[in-house]
Amino acid sequence: MAAPVSAVNPSRLAAxxxxxxxxFQTSYNPTxxxxxxxxxxxxxxxPSMAxxxxxxxxxxxxNRMSHGEFKIDDRHExxxxxxxxxxxxxxxxAPKKAKSAADSRRAGRRR
Known part of the structure; x- marks a missing residue:
């Protein structure tokens, strides 16, 4: 009578x-x-917290909502x-914005 083989080769299990x-498109992570x-x-x-x-x-x-002529004074603004x-x-x-490249501060500087 032959003994049943209960152990499977580890390399076969890894394969x-x-x-x-x-x-099944899962990550293989043997270690x-x-x-x-x-x-x-x-x-x-x-999303659930929001x-x-x-x-x-x-x-x-x-004030930005469209509700006619009614506006509230914004004291903070x-x-x-x-x-x-x-x-x-x-x-x-704040400094004035440059209208052209010649007006900018960087135009006068040389590198």
Whole structure:
């Protein structure tokens, strides 16, 4: 009576695993190195987190909506514009934009 063969050659098992990965399009990782595949396969959390919070309605968004002649005064925007005007009067405002390449500061510099 012959003894049943219970052990399979490890090289045959490795070849079977490699073939299985090729057929089912999974990554072949015989050494078990960390790849991060678990996190890459996981569902993205961003969309559900964005849906959790209601949309924020600001004064600027309300004024941009088409609702006729009704507008709300935006105190923060008015203060920002007043601060910009004050900085310009003191000479601390943003520089003027160049209309052409000859007007730019870089045109005068030589490398």
């Amino acid at each position: 079977l695993t490699r073939l299985r990965c090729a057929v 078990g190195v960390r790849t991060g595949a678990k996190y890459l396969r996981a569902r993205l959390r961003g 849906e959790y919070y209601p949309p924020v309605l600001t004064v600027a968004k309300f 008015a203060q920002r514009l007043a601060d910009i005007e004050e900085a310009k009067r003191r000479g601390k405002g």
